[in-house]
Amino acid sequence: MKSKELAVGGLLTALAILIPLALGGVLGVVVGPFSATLASHVPMMLAMLVSPFAAVMVGLGSALGFFIKLGPVIGARAAIHALVGYVGAKLIQKGMPYSRVLLATMPVHALAEALIVILFYGFSVYRFFYLVGFGTAAHHLVDSALVLTLVASLRPVLGTVLGNFARAGSKL
Numbered sequence: 001m002k003s004k005e006l007a008v009g010g011l012l013t014a015l016a017i018l019i020p021l022a023l024g025g026v027l028g029v030v031v032g033p034f035s036a037t038l039a040s041h042v043p044m045m046l047a048m049l050v051s052p053f054a055a056v057m058v059g060l061g062s063a064l065g066f067f068i069k070l071g072p073v074i075g076a077r078a079a080i081h082a083l084v085g086y087v088g089a090k091l092i093q094k095g096m097p098y099s100r101v102l103l104a105t106m107p108v109h110a111l112a113e114a115l116i117v118i119l120f121y122g123f124s125v126y127r128f129f130y131l132v133g134f135g136t137a138a139h140h141l142v143d144s145a146l147v148l149t150l151v152a153s154l155r156p157v158l159g160t161v162l163g164n165f166a167r168a169g170s171k172l
Helices: 003-023 042-047 052-070 072-093 098-121 125-158 163-170
Strands: 028-031 034-037
Touching: 003 034, 003 042, 003 052, 034 125, 042 052, 042 072, 042 125, 052 072, 072 098, 098 125
Parallel strands: none
Antiparallel strands: 028 034
16 A cells, blocks of 8 residues: 555545535435435545555445444445445456446445345335435446546546546546
8 A cells, every 4th residue: 555545545535424424414315225415426436546445445434424424224335335446446457447447336336235225124126126226326327427527627637646547537
């Protein structure tokens, strides 16, 4: 782990904690076991470009923020961000274009969060597929569009600091 990976990972972790705490009631919606807070996946998706370790760290930070703001079920769902970030970072290391990584991690994200809901509430087609599965997939896609725009905008600035930002911008 390089010191700049740790520093950037720490900053993204702080954002991952802050977004649900500050924006959970403003840019968020909660319907039963499902919640969506706009931009809450952005720090984890950016951390994929840093390293697998940073992505896991940010995912765990996200879980902490959601646990504090919305309780254990949504906090446990947010813990899945560590897995999704790790998988995405590994795909980036293998050379997959960033936009494809975001698409490839979407079903993992949606299914894993839906499985967490089953652990807490039991199986229900409505909760599993419609509410949490499709809801998480849609939320993942919206945040993917946000992060792709952000990476394209920040590439000239951050490309010299983090090489994966430059590579991601050229392989969106």
